[in-house]
Amino acid sequence: MGTARRIDGKVLDADVVVCGGGVAGTMAAVAAARRGASVVLIERYGFLGGNATAGAVAQFNSWQTGKGRTVVAGLADEVVARLRAYGGARPHESFVMSTGHHMDRVEYSPEVLKLVLDDMVIEAGVQPLLHANLLDVDCEGGRITAVRVLTKGGVLTVREGVLIDASGDIDALDRAGARFLELDADEQLQPATMIFRFGPIDYTRFDALSKAETAALAKRGHAEGHLARAALHSSRDPYSDDGWFNISRLGIDATDPMALGAAEMEGRRQAWKAAQFLASSVPGCEGGQLRAFATQVGIRETRRVEGDHVLTAEELMRPVDFPDAIAAGAYPIDIHPASGGALHYVPMGDDHAYQIPYRSLLPLGLDNALVVGRGISATHQALAAIRVMTISMAVGQAAGTAAALALQKTDGRGNVRAVDTDALRTALLQDGAVLR
Ligand SMILES: Cc1cc2nc3c(=O)[nH]c(=O)nc-3n(C[C@H](O)[C@H](O)[C@H](O)COP(=O)(O)OP(=O)(O)OC[C@H]3O[C@@H](n4cnc5c(N)ncnc54)[C@H](O)[C@@H]3O)c2cc1C
Incomplete structure (x- = not known):
């Protein structure tokens, strides 16, 4: 564990490779690096943030339940504190929506968020690989051993212990042949939006x-x-x-x-x-x-991987207490239909919060891969709640921490199923995360 090593002009070695520098991927990279892992963060644009910057979403929603109980903190809180230090975020506000339901948010400047994410990555010692597009991956017996990216300097191979796919569309897992969840017959992908x-x-x-x-x-x-x-x-x-x-x-x-x-x-x-x-x-x-x-249309939903656990809307609504919970959330099920003016909205109760289990970050059939952000293993309905940036940041922090623990436990091989989830939860709580 330490610094990413450049073997020659065409090969780079790192403990953890994060593919995609949206908010989920950036938090994963920072969390892993702060726990001592060498990390390469691959991003196709010249800046980080994904939907949060390139898509200009400009508001982080749902930090709290309707009763004001905090459900997301940790690195996500740090992002907001750093935005404020630049003058790039408005005060946290709670309000009642036209539907009569509670909502809370922090509005921010997408341009300043680019600076904040740069600062966090540089300070943590992450090696950013910007202007780098994923080409394909090498797999050997259930392990992703390397990813190849197209850069200004040609094709670069990045070899890793753990691969965290944070590309939103889950391109790396797609190239690795992972299994994806299907939509039900009456479901459609959520639409994109040009903000x-x-x-x-x-x-x-x-x-x-x-x-x-x-x-x-x-x-x-x-x-x-x-x-x-x-x-x-x-x-x-x-x-x-x-x-x-x-x-x-x-x-x-x-x-x-x-x-x-x-x-x-x-x-x-x-x-x-x-x-x-x-x-x-x-x-x-x-x-x-x-x-x-916005630099590009914002994408709400594409591929969802099939993981060890498929999180369902019913589990969010009950809610289920997961022994391996690594993040919490309170955002409602919010489905934009593909066309027309309507919105399908299932609010949560006043003090309702739900949990996301570690097993939903583990793609079936791969030993050293994790998935974060809007591609995690969840049904279409459940994703409609957990896709927001607050929760994406919390899940990213959990995955980065898990990757570092997996490397320590398995002598650099990074078997993500060897992680002791009690130890992971303790580490996350120490780092300010909220898990229920
Ligand atoms: C229109 C819209 C409105 C929304 N409104 C809100 C809201 O009000 N509040 C809220 O909290 N959330 C909102 N969301 C949800 C939220 O923005 C996303 O779900 C969240 O940003 C997902 O983060 P992510 O990091 O998983 O993915 P993304 O933001 O999609 O990040 C993926 C990153 O990977 C990079 N990448 C992708 N493919 C490759 C590749 N092949 N090679 C290299 N890099 C690659 C991308 O450039 C990007 O930086 C909204 C989303 C949309 C689209």
């Missing part, structure tokens, strides 16, 4: 709109064909009078390259139309215009 920045907004007037007025405007915008989704959902930028609007809807399978490219173009069209509607019809938005598109 856009709009401003300036007169927030005194925009915020004064009642829930009924906002809902009526959104309904009208949708009925008249200006809004793909009957909502005016947005996050306020901490630095300006601009907002990031989440009101487009693109029903695609984002692992289909043709569909993904087409969705980027259609997403920009939808965003442009929505911006015209905001300027023409929404009080407080008259002086505004579209300022920027």
